[in-house]
Amino acid sequence: MAYFNEDRASSVRSTMRQDPRGCPTSTVSAAAIEQMEQALESMLSYFGDALAALDRAQAADPGWAHAPMVKAGLLLTVGEYETTRQARVALATAARLAANAHEREKAHIIAAQAAADGNWDRACELWDAILVQWPRDVAALLFAHLFDFYRGDALNLKRRPQRVLPRWSPDSPFYGYVLGMAAFGLEESGHYCEAEDAGRAAVAMNPRDPWAIHAVTHVFEMQGRHRAGAEWLDSHVEDWAVDNGFSFHNWFHAALFQLEKMDTQAALEVYDAQLAPVADMALQRVDRTAILWRLKLLGVDVASRFAALRGTWSTDAPTAGFYAFNDLHALIACIGADGSGADALLAAMANAASGGSSNERMTRKVGLPLARAFRAYGAGRWSEATEGLLRVRDSAHLFGGSHAQRDIVTLTLLDAAVRAGERRLAAHILAERHPAKQHTPLTAFWHRRISGAKTQRLDYQ
Structure with missing residues (x-):
């Protein structure tokens, strides 16, 4: 993909910031980073409006390529024709702003473009390459995790979160969500006891994590524990069933x-x-x-x-x-x-x-x-x-x-x-x-x- 300059002074990007997990970002706007964090949490938890938060992040720094890129990635993970068409529009905006983007952010655009072009396998390879360099890039992990699910790649549903977890610490923002992803991958790979342990640990860290609740639910389903599964969902219903996507x-x-x-x-x-x-x-x-x-x-x-x-x-x-x-x-x-x-x-x-x-x-x-x-x-x-x-x-x-x-x-x-x-x-x-x-x-x-x-x-x- 070709990148070209917005008519904007590159010196504005000369002082790099980091997100709360230490990933470099090209925005100098604390407000943009704050809105991005809100968007990421909404994407991980399915609570709130992630697209609106991303629009606020872009409004806080109109020259930040990463905001429309994450918007494109989110739209791509819906897995439908119309949202993919919308994602291409957001990607075009990200590409237009990418000249002053950080290397990590440019790599995201290339990965998302592969997904938008229909090459979901290549997109997952490119998101994983980002994780090699920045293992706490939770957007790259989430996008790859969901496309692993769409592609039926149980091996990487399990291994991808496992590859990055040692580089996270329990006090890192969003750690519990990563543990929940690991739990689901373990379940889909047949490691039911480990999956249940990881999922319960994720829920203990963050009760409002429907993906982790869902991972434990899958364990009950696969083990034929239908009564316990129904009780599990019922006992957490206030955490997953109210205003949740x-x-x-x-x-x-x-x-x-x-x-x-x-x-x-x-x-x-x-x-x-x-x-x-x-x-x-x-x-x-x-x-x-x-x-x-x-x-x-x-x-x-x-x-x-x-x-x-x-x-x-x-x-x-x-x-x-x-x-x-x-x-x-x-x-x-x-x-x-x-x-x-x-x-x-x-x-x-x-x-x-x-x-x-x-x-x-x-x-x-x-x-x-x-x-x-x-x-x-x-x-x-x-x-x-x-x-x-x-x-x-x-x-x-x-x-x-x-x-x-x-x-x-x-x-x-x-x-x-x-x-x-x-x-x-x-x-x-x-x-x-x-x-x-x-x-x-x-x-x-x-x-x-x-x-x-x-x-x-x-x-x-």
């Missing part, structure tokens, strides 16, 4: 715990009260779709809810085809409603499956094959759906999401296999749940389905 996802987990004990009425109540009212972001629509589909697999009539949800998803390019994980859930919403839009969405995904961007690779390897299998399921082609889901399931992590989120693939495979008469295959797959969840009511439900025993059909409206 991440609350919808923790409500998703609350609904999962209700489903694990087969209390579909309680799960529906969570959906109607906490998930249905929000659909501003794809991340929210993903959670809404996932809960409704799980309920549908259990025989609950959710058609009217799917019809309402279907209207919140776009099925046409360029929104469709931007991120394969979101696209799959949009397709599921179409199938759960009346099927309209599914073919347009499949076409957008097919167009996105060629090329070299990160999403093009994810769509080609995982997103499109899964979408076609779900489409077959929606059309009642049970054997085709079973074969398609089985073929891709073991590599589904390559298109992002968490283990808990991707469980929708396995649950759909179980149902498709039963409907296809492949009961031995279904039993074979269900056995995977035995180490952690053999005694849960949800597992018992699937045992009955597979064995052909009579199951109660649940028709809550």
Whole structure:
């Protein structure tokens, strides 16, 4: 990327300041740094308005390239077409101001540009290169951490926070948030005891850390401790559920715990009260779709809810085809409603499956094959759906999401296999749940389905 001078005296930048973690910055404005700290805390905690704080930081020092750059990074981490378009505008402003920026800040612009160009893998490499030099650069860590999640890179979800933590101290601002990131990476890598310890320690340092609360919640989910998980969320509800941008996802987990004990009425109540009212972001629509589909697999009539949800998803390019994980859930919403839009969405995904961007690779390897299998399921082609889901399931992590989120693939495979008469295959797959969840009511439900025993059909409206 080319950088060029703003008509501004470079001597203004001759005296470098540092942020509260010792990272060099080119602004000389204490007010700009203060607003940046507020923005970073909002980004880490999901409390407050990070974009507004970044605008205030830029107003305090209009020549500081880092303020629009962090704004671009934040918009990029939403993982949607429109916010990426907005991020490119912010990046253009940062590039225009970059001549007098510090080396660290220029490196951020290059990394963010790679992400905006669709090369999420390269962007994570570049953010990690920043962390090599400035391991307490919490923005670089956060951006890379979220894109590790989007890319399904469990190895770096775990290792990236571990690589920088020794260079932090517990009294460093935002240390607890870094510990919370480490906890989530440990959980997604299967290190459940360590993850729970780290997550609980992070919450003890900062009770209002929804990401750390969420990391411990994932441990309960993966270990089949659904009652303890529900109690954990409930005991911290005042810390994560009030005026918090991440609350919808923790409500998703609350609904999962209700489903694990087969209390579909309680799960529906969570959906109607906490998930249905929000659909501003794809991340929210993903959670809404996932809960409704799980309920549908259990025989609950959710058609009217799917019809309402279907209207919140776009099925046409360029929104469709931007991120394969979101696209799959949009397709599921179409199938759960009346099927309209599914073919347009499949076409957008097919167009996105060629090329070299990160999403093009994810769509080609995982997103499109899964979408076609779900489409077959929606059309009642049970054997085709079973074969398609089985073929891709073991590599589904390559298109992002968490283990808990991707469980929708396995649950759909179980149902498709039963409907296809492949009961031995279904039993074979269900056995995977035995180490952690053999005694849960949800597992018992699937045992009955597979064995052909009579199951109660649940028709809550």
